[in-house]
Amino acid sequence: MTASPSRADEIRASSILPARREDVELHTADGLTLVGELALPAHRDPVATLVTLHPLPTHGGFMDSHVLKKASYRLPATADLAVLRFNLRGVTSPRGTSQGAFDGGVGERYDVAAAIELAEFHEDPPLPRRWLVGWSFGTDLTLMYGLDPSIEGAILLSPPLRYSRPEHLAAWADSGKPLLALVPEHDDYLRPDEARERFSVVPQARVVGVDGAKHLWVGEPYVRRVLDEIVAQVNPTALPLPTTWPAAEQRHEPSPTVRA
Template sequence: MSTEIRSMTVLPARREDIELHTADGLTLVGELATPVNPDGSPRTPAATLVTLHPLPTHGGYMDSHVLRKASWRLPALADIAVLRFNTRGTSSPRGTSEGAFDEGRAERFDVHAAIEFTEFHDLPHPWLVGWSFGTELTLMHGLDPLIEGAILLSPPLHRATDADLDAWSADGRPLVALIPEHDDYLRPEQARERFARVRQAEIIGVDGAKHLWVGEPSVRRVLNEIVGHVRPDFPLPLPTTWDGPVQQADPEEDR
């Protein structure tokens, strides 16, 4: 029997707690979700998302809802592995990462540790997915040789500079920005102006959306855009029902 995929639906995957170790000596906590076969055995992912959460001083963490729903759905729906973690000094139910928030500066070590994890664990075709503050980390620190491209959700462009944008332009790797129509910081027209210096940037304005991507239509739009860029040959839109076992998360934990 088919089950409708709703906000708290958790589809099958292998989910394991992980630790990342930074070059400046910190341990960060996280989770890796990878695809499984119908019998529960591991399946090799087709691509990997390294996710970077919103601003921790304003409630952002690895469980921020879009990133968590990506980990709940994309391993099963699109064979995509999803790595989530708390940047330095950030807490979630998974635990607290060592260190202290540094306005995006020392967080470069956190980004690099996550990317290195994908290499050491043979996770294929890694893409960065940053949300809000996570987009700043992506733009400032994400041009690692292992990364195939980046997707930005609600980029505020507060910390990232024109020099960071110029570096992405010179590099040429894909850079996609999803800009909510009613964003609090950067709206589609402004984003097109700011990102015009990145020759390969794709700016996607999303009608009706807001910075926090609240609501199932917004989440589904984000996940479809992610899959469409990370796996361009994958048939879209993603299914909205699931034939097989599912779990339901606790609504009290949603954020």
């Protein structure tokens, strides 16, 4: 008798798909220990790696900011990606509290370097083809401190261009490394037309305006659009991403109050 196929359920905002998940610690050059998590494909080595940098801590940003958390919950299974998330200095999440205190984008340079170093030298398994994925404040950190030889390129979600300066964009232009900016139509800080003008100094930058979206990317359609664009840049052979997954392989978490 042929076994009936397992039921597939829609991937929802609360879905957690199979992955190997390990708590990690990052050690900065100025002596701090930061806490994080590395999510890996469940049964194979990753084909590429996302090193994520979260939104502004003073406005609620942390390693569990929802788009980054959903990337870690889905992309190891659906796109064979490794996803590194961590709390910047002084930031708390259920994973724990990173040492230090918010430094307005100055001391955070060491946090970015520590994350890149962990990804570069992780051995079991190796973490190949490393990309930075910054969101809001995390995009400024990416532009200011992310031009490391071990980084292939960067993806910017809702870049405000608040802390970064023209010289940082000029350095990315000179590097030739890919730069993708996803800019919400109704962003609070930088909207698509202005973003295209300001990123025009980086010839290889691609600015994608997302109709209807806001700075926090609230709503499952916008989360899926972000994840689709990330995968299109990093591992396009995985597209289209599935919208369902075997029910027996999904876990779910309670829907939290939206925080950046």
